[in-house]
Amino acid sequence: MINVGLIGFGLSGKYLQAPFFQTNPNFNLKSIVTSQEIPKHLFPETQRVDTYETLLEDTSIHLISICSPSNTHFEYAKKCLEAGKNILIEKPITAHLHEAEELFRLAEALNLKICVFQNRRFDSDFMTVKSVIESGVLGEIISYEAHFDRYKPILNAKKWKEVVAPANGILYDLGSHLIDQSIYLFGKPNKVFGEVFTQRAGSEIDDAFDIILDYGKLRVTLKSSLMVKDQGPKYVINGTLGTYTKYGLDIQEDHLVAGLWPNQAGFGFEPKAMDGSVKTNINGVEISGKVETKGGNWGHLFDNLADVITNNAEPIIKPEQILEQINIIEKIKKAEN
Structure with missing residues (x-):
């Protein structure tokens, strides 16, 4: 033990x-x-x-x-x-x-x-995204867009999170998850483009970003903001055969804060209404429908x-992947300055 x-x-x-x-x-x-x-x-x-x-x-x-x-x-x-x-x-x-x-x-x-x-590799929505991509039902992936938006216009009560300091700001906080997921799926990008913003009143740190990772034919777009009241899709993946769209955020954090633990029934499973949708063409047949979302499990x-x-x-989470993540974040921060 x-x-x-x-x-x-x-x-x-x-x-x-x-x-x-x-x-x-x-x-x-x-x-x-x-x-x-x-x-x-x-x-x-x-x-x-x-x-x-x-x-x-x-x-x-x-x-x-x-x-x-x-x-x-x-x-x-x-x-x-x-x-x-x-x-x-x-x-x-x-x-x-x-x-x-x-x-x-x-x-x-x-x-x-x-x-x-990097627990967000084991979110219900991301594990489903990975499964859909690997199934080949979308064909060759040509665009991947992921959002991690929230609506939090009031500054964080934890003051250390709101001061200008190394590793503070939304790019390090939520960006580290979206970038890690992209590296896990697609590896090291050829080029990186990114911009960070400050949108909340009184904020001293970046609280929004737009990132593009260039993989040649594949273009990855990552976006996050703390000022999105009406949130759109979390993931939109387009391939040569079809599109997968997923709304909503993994429910494990909500479950844990509410007192539902990993060893209890229902943990990590979101409502069926949150299932993503797919539109594709398989052997000339047009198909559209829902994709059952996997159960989230940070326990992995x-x-x-x-x-x-x-x-x-x-290890599932490899040193070279983490190093590339920090490398990308630093490139974006340096471009900002």
Whole structure:
């Protein structure tokens, strides 16, 4: 069993990770660094500690998950590795490519594992998108458009998220997910074009972006804004034979915040009304209809992480993919300046 120490008990630590550690038999959530009281009815054996140094000094801990503010990721990750701990790190891994490269080099030298929490690879909608593309029902893919829009005109109550700082802003926050999904599907792009905006009143950071990834014949468009009241499709994929369109956002976060856990019935399954639609031509026959959405399951990330640590298995989330993600983000940020 892998003993886990968790740094941070906000949205990511408390809702998006801790329930998966608690319900996965490969892990034992031993300690959480937080000023909050840990709900003992949910985590009866988990202890609260005051500092992350306590986790570093605990020789029984094999894995530390870093869910602290983004600008602490590099410092904390490096110290965890130097203390001999494997790490799971909330995205973005770091603000800068050279920092991410240093962490992966250090982990390799120490025979330790780094996994970045790219949980959105295991969203219901994205897993369905991947399945539709791989089925060939759309033919050769020529355009892929993905949105991650929200309507949040009021500045975040967590003030650290709203200040100009390394790894802050929507490009690092939501952009890291959309870019990661594109790299997972299509690999490294030939060219990158991007622009970030500030749209909310009083905002000091970027809160919207448009990105184009050039793959030759295939054009990938990624868009996000915090000022979209009436949201359009999440995904629109066009191929030489047809189109797949999907509205709505994966429901796992809503389930977790509402108290539905990964080991409970119905977790990760969205209402049937949210199924995407396909229009295509197969052997001269025009076909249109609904595509059943797969159940979302971030648990796949945790299963793979346990296998990587215990059995040195192949990681689903590969270092070269994460490095390319940060490379793309840096290119867009540099173009902005």
